Amino acid sequence: MVLIIFFNKKQNLTHLSFIFFISLNFVLFDTMLQYFTGKDIFGYESLVNIGKDLTSIRLSGPFGDEFIVGGFLKNIFLVSIAIFLIDKKKKLFYYYFIFTLILIFFSGERSSSVMFCFFCFLIIIFLNYSLKKKIFLFLLLSFILTVFFAINDNLRKSTFDRTLKQFGMIESKISYREHKNFFDSQWGAHFLTAYEIFQDNKFIGSGFKNFRVVCANKKYDNISSHRASSRCATHPHNIYLEILSETGIMGFLLFSFIILKTIKIQIRRILFSSPDNYLFSLSLLSIFVTLFWPLQTTGSFFSSYNGFFYWFYGALIYSKKEYL
Numbered sequence: 001m002v003l004i005i006f007f008n009k010k011q012n013l014t015h016l017s018f019i020f021f022i023s024l025n026f027v028l029f030d031t032m033l034q035y036f037t038g039k040d041i042f043g044y045e046s047l048v049n050i051g052k053d054l055t056s057i058r059l060s061g062p063f064g065d066e067f068i069v070g071g072f073l074k075n076i077f078l079v080s081i082a083i084f085l086i087d088k089k090k091k092l093f094y095y096y097f098i099f100t101l102i103l104i105f106f107s108g109e110r111s112s113s114v115m116f117c118f119f120c121f122l123i124i125i126f127l128n129y130s131l132k133k134k135i136f137l138f139l140l141l142s143f144i145l146t147v148f149f150a151i152n153d154n155l156r157k158s159t160f161d162r163t164l165k166q167f168g169m170i171e172s173k174i175s176y177r178e179h180k181n182f183f184d185s186q187w188g189a190h191f192l193t194a195y196e197i198f199q200d201n202k203f204i205g206s207g208f209k210n211f212r213v214v215c216a217n218k219k220y221d222n223i224s225s226h227r228a229s230s231r232c233a234t235h236p237h238n239i240y241l242e243i244l245s246e247t248g249i250m251g252f253l254l255f256s257f258i259i260l261k262t263i264k265i266q267i268r269r270i271l272f273s274s275p276d277n278y279l280f281s282l283s284l285l286s287i288f289v290t291l292f293w294p295l296q297t298t299g300s301f302f303s304s305y306n307g308f309f310y311w312f313y314g315a316l317i318y319s320k321k322e323y324l
Contacts, residue, residue: 004315013316017082024073024080024096028103031061031069035106058108070109071299073100074116075309078287079316082280093279098144105148111297115290117145122286126270128278187237187297189227193220194236194245205248209302211236214245235300239292239310242301259292266317288313 006012034040040061047058047067061069077100081093101120105113124137182188193215197206206214215232223231235242244252266285273281291310299306 004318006315008319013079013082017079020076020080024076024100027061027069027073028099031059031073031103031107034059034061035103059106061107067107067109068305070104070107070112070116071306073104073107074112074119075291075306077116078283079312102148115293115296118293119286119290122289123279123282126282126286128275183224184226186227186230189223189225189231190233190236191238191241192223192225193231194238194241196220196223197245198241198248201245201248203248203250205244205246205251208246209234211242211245234303237297237299238294239298239301240294246302262314262317263289269317284313284316288317 030040030042034044034046035057039045042062042064044060044062044064047060058067059069060067063069063072077096081096097120101116104116107113120141121138124134124141127134127137129137183192194211197211197214197220200206212232212234220231221228225231236245240252243255247255263285266281266288270278270281270285291313301307301310
């Protein structure tokens with residue numbers, strides 16, 4: 001409610017966008033410096049994983065030993081660039097769009113990379129452009145990504161090969177060689193455990209932030225995963241499974257209703273928006289759908305920094321002001 005009231009003043013969004021824009025530029029510069037020199041301005045080094053199968057590089061930028069720079073860039077991108085959309089400087093929006101996409105890929109965070117691409121393609125699909133122009137943009141983005149991976153062997157291996165090996169789809173020489181499917185990965189073990197917790201607490205769940213406690217129950221030693229011993233974490237790494245396991249069917253239905261209602265509100269706003277307001281409204285819908293897309297690994301809805309952005313963009317949609 002406080003955020004909704006805050007966003008009802010256009011000036012507040014403008015000022016906040018400027019602050020986020022400064023943060024975006026700093027993180028982009030710092031992460032790029034870390035990629036090319038091995039260290040950022042604070043002396044934090046990139047992580048180089050040298051394995052039997054492949055060598056991968058993870059970037060943290062100014063976040064030290066927290067490898068969240070890709071997720072951070074993905075989540076703050078829209079509100080950072082809102083200042084350009086408000087001032088009708090849409091070309092700068094597209095320049096930062098491409099630059100941010102490249103840095104997210106360089107970060108080595110696969111989930112953030114995939115979801116930001118999804119965000120890009122959603123915008124292309126629903127832009128009020130001709131079909132010919134949409135196809136051109138789609139092919140252009142696909143070409144850029146293809147060239148990007150073709151010229152960077154390390155990035156291609158760490159993104160595609162590592163994923164396929166972890167899922168047991170191609171042979172591996174290291175610890176996840178026994179993986180037959182996604183559920184044999186650590187994230188799969190989290191997912192299965194959350195589902196089993198839901199099965200034991202179907203109507204009201206195990207309680208807020210209780211996954212971290214209940215997951216250690218010995219009854220879950222027998223989940224069908226090679227990583228059953230690694231099933232515990234502070235959250236199950238998927239917000240829908242988190243809601244389902246901790247609040248049960250009752251909480252899940254309420255949560256789902258709010259998400260669908262919010263999407264409906266924003267679609268209606270897009271349909272009746274002015275041409276100048278269209279890109280911002282479409283981008284806002286796209287980032288919201290991306291954040292709540294069920295087929296991804298996520299931070300905790302209740303306790304991680306990612307949780308802030310769920311509420312942030314929801315409040316921006318529920319505010320009644322048209323900004324452009």
